[in-house]
Amino acid sequence: xxxxxxxxxxxxxxxxxxxxxxxxxxxxxxxxxxxxxxxxxxxxxxxxxxxxxxxxxxxxxxxxxxxxxxxxxxxxxxxxxxxxxxxxxxxxxxxxxxxxxxxxxxxxxxxxxxxxxxxxxxxxxxxxxxxxxxxxxxxxxxxxxxxxxxxxxxxxxxxxxxxxxxxxxxxxxxxxxxxxxxxxxxxxxxxxxxxxxxxxxxxxxxxxxxxxxxxxxxxxxxxxxxxxxxxxxxxxxxxxxxxxxxxxxxxxxxxxxxxxxxxxxxxxxxxxxxxxxxxxxxxxxxxxxxxxxxxxxxxxxxxxxxxxxxxxxxxxxxxxxxxxxxxxxxxxxxxxxxxxxxxxxxxxxxxxxxxxxxxxxxxxxxxxxxxxxxxxxxxxxxxxxxxxxxxxxxxxxxxxxxxxxxxxxxxxxxxxxxxxxxxxxxxxxxxxxxxxxxxxxxxxxxxxxxxxxxxxxxxxxxxxxxxxxxxxxxxxxxxxxxxxxxxxxxxxxxxxxxxxxxxxxxxxxxxxxxxxxxxxxxxxxxxxxxxxxxxxxxxxxxxxxxxxxxxxxxxxxxxxxxxxxxxxxxxxxxxxxxxxxxxxxxxxxxxxxxxxxxxxxxxxxxxxxxxxxxxxxxxxxxxxxxxxxxxxxxxxxxxxxxxxxxxxxxxxxxxxxxxxxxxxxxxxxxxxxxxxxxxxxxxxxxxxxxxxxxxxxxxxxxxxxxxxxxxxxxxxxxxxxxxxxxxxxxxxxxxxxxxxxxxxxxxxxxxxxxxxxxxxxxxxxxxxxxxxxxxxxxxxxxxxxxxxxxxxxxxxxxxxxxxxxx
Amino acid sequence: xxxxxxxxxxxxxxxxxxxxxxxxxxxxxxxxxxxxxxxxxxxxxxxxxxxxxxxxxxxxxxxxxxxxxxxxxxxxxxxxxxxxxxxxxxxxxxxxxxxxxxxxxxxxxxxxxxxxxxxxxxxxxxxxxxxxxxxxxxxxxxxxxxxxxxxxxxxxxxxxxxxxxxx
Numbered sequence: 001x002x003x004x005x006x007x008x009x010x011x012x013x014x015x016x017x018x019x020x021x022x023x024x025x026x027x028x029x030x031x032x033x034x035x036x037x038x039x040x041x042x043x044x045x046x047x048x049x050x051x052x053x054x055x056x057x058x059x060x061x062x063x064x065x066x067x068x069x070x071x072x073x074x075x076x077x078x079x080x081x082x083x084x085x086x087x088x089x090x091x092x093x094x095x096x097x098x099x100x101x102x103x104x105x106x107x108x109x110x111x112x113x114x115x116x117x118x119x120x121x122x123x124x125x126x127x128x129x130x131x132x133x134x135x136x137x138x139x140x141x142x143x144x145x146x147x148x149x150x151x152x153x154x155x156x157x158x159x160x161x162x163x164x165x166x167x168x169x170x171x172x173x174x175x176x177x178x179x180x181x182x183x184x185x186x187x188x189x190x191x192x193x194x195x196x197x198x199x200x201x202x203x204x205x206x207x208x209x210x211x212x213x214x215x216x217x218x219x220x221x222x223x224x225x226x227x228x229x230x231x232x233x234x235x236x237x238x239x240x241x242x243x244x245x246x247x248x249x250x251x252x253x254x255x256x257x258x259x260x261x262x263x264x265x266x267x268x269x270x271x272x273x274x275x276x277x278x279x280x281x282x283x284x285x286x287x288x289x290x291x292x293x294x295x296x297x298x299x300x301x302x303x304x305x306x307x308x309x310x311x312x313x314x315x316x317x318x319x320x321x322x323x324x325x326x327x328x329x330x331x332x333x334x335x336x337x338x339x340x341x342x343x344x345x346x347x348x349x350x351x352x353x354x355x356x357x358x359x360x361x362x363x364x365x366x367x368x369x370x371x372x373x374x375x376x377x378x379x380x381x382x383x384x385x386x387x388x389x390x391x392x393x394x395x396x397x398x399x400x401x402x403x404x405x406x407x408x409x410x411x412x413x414x415x416x417x418x419x420x421x422x423x424x425x426x427x428x429x430x431x432x433x434x435x436x437x438x439x440x441x442x443x444x445x446x447x448x449x450x451x452x453x454x455x456x457x458x459x460x461x462x463x464x465x466x467x468x469x470x471x472x473x474x475x476x477x478x479x480x481x482x483x484x485x486x487x488x489x490x491x492x493x494x495x496x497x498x499x500x501x502x503x504x505x506x507x508x509x510x511x512x513x514x515x516x517x518x519x520x521x522x523x524x525x526x527x528x529x530x531x532x533x534x535x536x537x538x539x540x541x542x543x544x545x546x547x548x549x550x551x552x553x554x555x556x557x558x559x560x561x562x563x564x565x566x567x568x569x570x571x572x573x574x575x576x577x578x579x580x581x582x583x584x585x586x587x588x589x590x591x592x593x594x595x596x597x598x599x600x601x602x603x604x605x606x607x608x609x610x611x612x613x614x615x616x617x618x619x620x621x622x623x624x625x626x627x628x629x630x631x632x633x634x635x636x637x638x639x640x641x642x643x644x645x646x647x648x649x650x651x652x653x654x655x656x657x658x659x660x661x662x663x664x665x666x667x668x669x670x671x672x673x674x675x676x677x678x679x680x681x682x683x684x685x686x687x688x689x690x691x692x693x694x695x696x697x698x699x700x701x702x703x704x705x706x707x708x709x710x711x712x713x714x715x716x717x718x719x720x721x722x723x724x725x726x727x728x729x730x731x732x733x734x735x736x737x738x739x740x741x742x743x744x745x746x747x748x749x750x751x752x753x754x755x756x757x758x759x760x761x762x763x764x765x766x767x768x769x770x771x772x773x774x775x776x777x778x779x780x781x782x783x784x785x786x787x788x789x790x791x792x793x794x795x796x797x798x799x800x801x802x803x804x805x806x
Numbered sequence: 807x808x809x810x811x812x813x814x815x816x817x818x819x820x821x822x823x824x825x826x827x828x829x830x831x832x833x834x835x836x837x838x839x840x841x842x843x844x845x846x847x848x849x850x851x852x853x854x855x856x857x858x859x860x861x862x863x864x865x866x867x868x869x870x871x872x873x874x875x876x877x878x879x880x881x882x883x884x885x886x887x888x889x890x891x892x893x894x895x896x897x898x899x900x901x902x903x904x905x906x907x908x909x910x911x912x913x914x915x916x917x918x919x920x921x922x923x924x925x926x927x928x929x930x931x932x933x934x935x936x937x938x939x940x941x942x943x944x945x946x947x948x949x950x951x952x953x954x955x956x957x958x959x960x961x962x963x964x965x966x967x968x969x970x971x972x973x
Contacts (some may be wrong), residue, residue, distance in 0.1 A: 011905060019919065027849075028840075192851045276854075623930070688947070688950045689950075692947075717858035723941040723942050723944070
């Protein structure tokens with residue numbers, strides 16, 4: 001291999017079009033005769049639908065089709081859930097006889113333009129019989145709580161206790177047990193581009209075509225086909241450029257609504273979610289409650305962890321329990337904890353469906369563990385860094401398997417924290433903090449460290465269903481050298497900002513001895529041309545774990561064939577050839593070569609020149625399954641996720657004692673995601689994910705009232721981080737390659753979203769130490785801070801000084 | 807009051823070209839640019855004036871095209887990302903965004919370029935604080951703003967005589 005492109009900070013190919021506004025996003029697409037859809041949504045959190053009158057809407061000039069829940073139930077089948085409920089509760093694309101959250105779609109209109117479609121919505125009359133809302137997940141658990149699905153007899157989708165090791169014994173023998181309760185709010189990554197879809201129906205072939213920014217096309221196609229009652233071969237789905245996704249962009253119901261409207265009207269139908277619909281009804285990370293019991297020895301050694309975790313799913317029938325399962329897989333964080341118990345509830349409430357959101361469950365799990373570590377350090381009079389260093393899984397122990405079965409593959413967790421402390425200037429800031437306190441200034445230092453898994457093994461759902469229906473972690477790709485010697489690549493994972501067109505070109509360039517300019521990576525996804533699997537999609541940090549394997553595997557098949565064709569031409573052994581500079585070159589005889597253009601011409605055009613038995617063409621497909629994915633074992637242990645990056649965050653804040661405003665003065669991340677395929681992309685994701693974590697810590701909350709009305713449904717009241725609020729995130733890196741991924745890379749997409757909330761909370765609590773504040777909830781708004789310190793509105797100088805390290 | 811669906815004729819200049827169209831009174835400038843003129847580089851992210859993705863220059867000043875009706879703009883001059891992009895290649899500011907990897911999904915980027923263009927016209931050598939302030943009305947969900955600020959700093963440093971220390 002002449003040059004390694006992998007590992008270089010190659011500027012991104014796709015940026016050249018994006019910076020000029022030449023991306024092609026879903027709302028930039030259109031079709032001749034296309035109609036625009038709009039959806040009527042429930043104003044109630046919970047109500048029976050008594051009747052829907054669409055007559056006036058249907059009669060409005062410009063309206064072509066109106067669809068109600070009753071129509072949907074007649075024209076399509078229910079949406080197939082990933083986790084079957086105990087009794088069948090058919091979930092159609094529109095509410096049929098009952099609404100279960102504010103914003104649930106009850107009817108849809110297709111019209112000549114969006115404005116006319118919205119006019120028509122105003123003419124639809126729906127009579128509701130309101131039912132009691134159930135907003136608090138703990139209330140939803142209680143007997144007598146209002147039931148979303150009376151036929152289930154409960155709001156609980158899953159409740160179980162998983163126990164690994166002698167938790168009770170460890171608790172009994174422990175020097176002490178820290179007992180704390182933490183909650184997390186609902187929030188979401190809210191990609192700047194909202195969700196959208198366009199559907200067309202061809203009555204001649206009874207086939208549907210979809211264009212959408214859905215980030216999990218493989219799974220979505222199977223759901224669409226089942227609900228529409230057509231074979232999957234008659235569904236074509238493509239994804240254009242996707243304007244951010246972060247897990248949020250998945251809602252097969254919306255694609256079904258477009259499909260049904262398209263079939264009714266005989267014209268293509270496009271629907272673009274507006275921001276209020278996005279915030280109200282697409283997807284929130286689960287809010288929840290976690291009770292933590294952490295047993296420790298006198299020196300701070302962790303002995304056992306018992307967690308009781310309630311995940312509020314809202315009306316999520318598609319993917320409930322997802323947050324629970326992922327928390328279980330990451331419960332130990334980076335620590336050696338010999339005994340672990342996890343009691344989980346996945347509970348339905350009358351709120352927006354929960355779903356995947358950058359980190360799924362891990363930000364809350366990390367918040368609970370890292371907040372507990374900060375409290376334990378204070379209790380033991382230890383520096384919080386020292387307590388962590390005493391408990392990390394060490395580099396020498398890798399690969400290390402946690403009690404629930406997660407395997408930490410590589411990394412040096414103590415070194416990561418030590419480097420962070422050094423680069424942050426931890427010791428110096430402790431001195432500065434003491435000095436500032438003397439002046440009445442509230443400075444705080446927060447540390448949080450995390451693991452960041454990559455790749456999901458769907459077999460872990462067997463823990464819930466008791467049987468295996470889906471499993472593994474895999475992706476598929478195609479590499480094709482075109483007849484002119486240039487290369488085209490397609491993969492079943494549509495990028496949503498991860499720079500695939502560049503990093504994949506780097507990988508393939510290395511495998512084939514080309515430059516990245518010679519490798520064109522297809523934008524997005526097209527089920528008719530892209531190789532794909534049920535598991536295909538842009539989720540779960542899976543690029544390094546599966547996608548790279550698929551790309552490398554396909555590229556190596558093409559490389560092998562190039563060597564065979566060249567060997568035939570030069571009459572030597574293929575093993576004596578290397579691929580470099582766009583040619584197959586004889587080792588040790590650089591002037592003996594055949595260019596790829598010549599080989600490609602043979603492969604496609606002069607096929608009589610091929611060696612006997614060799615197929616024409618230079619195209620290969622490869623589906624790669626990461627070998628770490630395995631079924632659940634007899635002790636209910638499973639690798640629910642596959643390889644683990646890690647990070648240490650250090651945060652310096654100042655809290656204004658009168659307004660409660662938290663200002664981040666300094667934020668440093670040291671992270672290790674194994675081999676960095678393109679450090680420019682990696683660093684950008686660390687910045688962005690960290691700011692997601694800070695947003696969750698300080699700003700973002702979907703707040704509901706007792707009637708289940710969402711109070712934060714615009715960007716005026718659901719606050720996102722802005723350039724003026726955020727610090728410059730400083731990033732340092734370590735590189736411990738994974739032995740279990742094809743190029744040693746690990747996940748980096750979720751990154752800072754996982755420890756960010758804990759790091760900020762630890763810093764604020766440290767700043768508020770003179771007030772004795774304990775932070776158990778987020779976000780840390782000025783109002784909350786003010787209430788915490790309100791009883792002591794005077795100067796904190798009057799409070800006893802607190803020792804550094806608290 | 808004009809009925810929302812009533813159509814009015816307006817004449818305005820978009821990216822240097824005079825455009826005369828009959829437009830529904832309720833059509834936003836963003837929809838007019840995207841749907842009627844095919845200028846899809848202007849993105850719509852919130853439709854309530856917070857996210858800044860739809861930012862254009864209106865008579866040289868940044869404006870939210872989702873909060874303006876196209877029919878308000880008779881006689882106005884509008885510049886979109888397409889109008890800020892050279893026929894060949896990229897502007898120095900766009901090049902700086904590429905060099906510093908100041909975007910990920912790219913959905914906010916046109917609005918960022920437009921907002922920064924206004925900033926640099928008024929203040930060719932802004933401090934980091936001034937850059938952050940000027941971009942405070944443009945949300946980016948991907949980058950955490952770090953590389954965007956770096957790109958603007960680089961763009962200003964690239965113009966001779968305008969380099970200034972970051973605050």
